[in-house]
Amino acid sequence: MGLRRLLLTWVALLVLLSMTIAASFLPIGNWRQLANMAIAAAKAGLIVWIFMKMRQETALVRLAGVIAAVLLLVLGSLLASDYLFRIDSPLIRIDGSNARGPLTPDAASSGERSP
C-alpha cells in the first residue's frame, strides 16, 4: 500500500541519516567524505524515486530530472580537473620539483597551499 512504502522510505532515510552522522566519528580518514557523499546520494535517490514519484512518471520527466544531475557532474569533474592538478598539486610531478609535495612539515600544520 502507498502509505507503507512511504513510511518504510522515511525509516530508511532516518537510518541513512544516523549512518552518516556516525561515519563522521569513525576513524576512516578521507574516505569519510566519499562515504558521506554516497549516503547523501542514496538519500536523495530515495526522495526522488519514492517521494517525488519518479517511478510513476514518464521518461521525459525523468530525463528532465536526470539532466541536471549529469550537468552538475560535468561541472564537478571539470572543476576538479583544474583544482586537483594545479602546479602545486601532490598528484602531479614536474621535473621532480614536486617531489616533496606541498605537505612539507611547515605547510602541513596549517594545511594551506600557496595561492
Add this chain to the structure above:
Amino acid sequence: MTTLRHEPFLDIARQREADRLGMVVFLASEAMLFGALVMGLLALRTFQPAPFAAASERLNLLAGSVNTAVLLTSSLLVAIGAEARALNRNRLATWMLGIAALLGIAFLIIKGREYYQEYGEGLMPGAGPYQDFGSPGARMFMDGYFVATGLHAFHVLVGVAMLAGCAWRLRRSDPPSKVGIENVGLYWHLVDVVWVFLFPILYLSR
C-alpha cells in the same frame, strides 16, 4: 493549478502533463542553482582542507541533525498528503500539508537559533560582537555556510508559504488539483534533497 481547463490547451490531460513538466523543468533549474553553490563549496574545501574541517567542527551538529530529521519527516507528510489528495481525502491532505508547513517553520526556527549562536560566537562574517575565525580558511567556510544555508532557508520559507496556501485552499470548495498539490510537493522534496547534500558538506567535514 485549478481543476479547470484553460487556454491554450484543448484538453485537460495535456494541461496537467504540461504543468507537471513545467514544474520538473523549473526544479532542474533550481538543482543547477544549488548544485553550482555546492560545487563552489567543494572547491573551497580544496583550497584549505584543514581549516575547512576545523570550522565545520564548530557548527552545531545537533541542530543540523535535528533539522535534517525535521525536513525528512516533513517530506514524508507531504508525500502522504499528496496521496490523500489523489484519493480525494482532502481533510487528511489538509492536516498533512499543514503539519509539514509547521515542521518547515520549526526548521527555520532552529536555523535562526543556530545563526544567533554563531553571531554570538563571532562566527558571522562582518557581524557580531567580535570575529573569531582562527584562520582565513575558517572564515571562508563560514562565508560558504551562510550563503548556502541562507539561500536554502529562503527556499524553505517559500515552500512553507506554498504548503500553507495549499492546506488552506484544500478546505474550500475549489481545492487545488492533484497535480497541483503534487507539484508543490515536488518543490518541497527538492528543498529537502538540497539539504541532504548541504548537511554532510557543512556539518560533517570534520
Add this chain to the structure above:
Amino acid sequence: MSRAGLHDASREEAAPLRTPAEAQSYLNDGNSLRSWLLTTDHKRIAILYLTSITGFFAIAATAAAMMRLNLLTPQGALLTAEGYNRAFTMHGVIMVWFFLIPSIPNVFGNFLIPLMIGARDMAFPRLNLASWYIFMAGGLFTLAALIFGGVDTGWTFYTPLSSTYANGNVVLALTAVFIAGWSSILTGINFIVTIHKLRAPGMTWGRLPLFVWTHYATALILVLATPVLTVTLLLVAAERLFGLGIFNPALGGDPLLFQHLFWFYSHPAVYIMVLPAMGVVSELVPAAAHKKLFGYWFVAYSSLAIALVGFLVWGHHMFVSGQSMYASTVFSFLSLVVAVPSAIKVYNWTATLYKGSIALNAAFLFAMGFIGLFVMGGLTGLMLALLAIDVHVHDTYFVVAHFHYIMVGGAVTAYLGAMHFWWPKMFGRMYNEVWGRISAVLVFIGFNVTFFPQFLLGYMGMPRRYHEYPPEFQTLHVLSTGGAGLLGLGYALPLIYLLYSLRHGEPASANPWKATGLEWTVPSPPPTHNFEDTPIVVREPYDYPLSHDSSIA
C-alpha cells in the same frame, strides 16, 4: 513582392491605413495601453520585447560609438581610462543580456513557435508576460546603474576587482543581471513545455521546422545554465556587501572560482545567442532556394549537440588565468569538438542552396551574410581554442574581433534577416525590397570594415579594453571606426523603412515568400487565436518542389 525599378508615384494607390486583415488580427484586438501591457497573447508579448530591446540596443550602440570615437586617436582623447571602462562595461552588459539573449528567442521565438507548431499560444501565457516584466525590471536596474555613473568591471565582472576593489554601482549592475536571468529561465521553461505538449496532431518531431529545434536546444541552455550565473552573481554581491573572502586571494580565496562559475554559464550563453540565429538561417535558406533543407536530421541533432557540448568548454576563456595545464588541455580539445556540429550546419545550408532556384531578396542576403561571417568567426574560434595561439592573442583585439564576428556578424545579422523575413507576417505589410537589400549589403560591408582590422590589431598585440594605444595602431583603428559608422547606418536604415511600411507598405498576403511552415497558412497579421481550427499536419517539413537526391527528409 519587390518593387525594384522606377518608382512612379502617380500610378500608385495609397496604401490603406488599416487593411482588413489587420483589423481582424491580434494587432487590433484591444487598442488600449492596458490591453497591450496586460496581454497574454504571445504575439503581443513578442512586440513588447521588440520595442524594449530596440531601446536597449540604441543605448549600448551609443556606448560603442563613444568607444570607437575615443579610439580614433592614440591618446584616447574623448574618454578617460575610467570612462572608457564604464563604456565597454555598459556596452557588454546591455548588449549581452538586454539585446542579444532576448533578441531572436523572445521576439521571433515567442511570436513564431506557437504558430509553427500549430498551437493557439504558449503553454504558460501569463508566465510569458511575467517574463517580460521581469526583463524590464532588470533593465530598469541597468539604467539606474548607468545613470548613477556606471560600472567599470567589464561585463565579465572578474573578481577580485568587482568583489573588492571596484568603485561604482557594481551591486546595482549585478542585481540587474540577476533579475534578467529569471526572465531567461522562465522563457526557457515556457519554450520546453510548449514544444513538448502543444504540437498539433501530426506535428511529429521530424516535421518541426528547424527554428523550433534550435529554440528547444536554446531553452535547454536557458534553463540549465542561467541558474549558475544567478548564484555566482549572488556570491559576488555578497562578497562585496558582506566582505566574504571566497574570491579574494588576500584572504585565501580563489579568483578563478568566480571565473569557472561565471564561464560555466557564459559560454553556453553564447550558444543561447547563436543557436536561435542558426534556426533563423535554417528557415531563410530553404525559403530563398525554394528547395528542401539538405540533411534535416543532421541539422536537428547538431542543434542538440551544440547545446550539450557547449557546456563542456568553458575553460577556454581561462587558458592564461592560472588554471591547471591539464584542465586547459581538456578544454582545448573539447573546444575543437564543439565546432563540428556548427560546421555540419554550414555544410547543410550550402548543400541546400546547390541547384536551388534562389531568390536574392533582402532576407536571403542577410542569411548569406550570416553564413560567411559566422564561418569567419567560427574559424577564428578554432584558432583561439588552440592553446599555443591563445596564449599570444588572449585579451587582445583578436578575441574581440572573433566574438563580434559571431555575435554581430552572426546573431545580429540573422536577427535582421528574421526581421525582413517575418515582418510581413507580423505586421501585414511589405517593406521596400530595394532598401532591404541595400541595408543588407551595407551591414555586411560596414561590419567587415569595422571588425576585420581588429583581427590584425589583435595579432599585432593591441590589448582589449584599453582606451589608448601606441601610434602604430592608429590606421587600423581609424578604419575600424569608419566601418562602425557604415554599420550604424546599415542598422538605422531598417528602422526607417520598416516603420514606414507600417503605414505605407503594400498589404501582405498570407504567404508572400511562398515558403513552407504553418505560420504562412494563417493571415498576415494572424488573428489572436492563431488558427480557426487546429491544423492537422500531414506534410513533411520544407516540402518544396525541388530537392536533391540526397536530401534526407
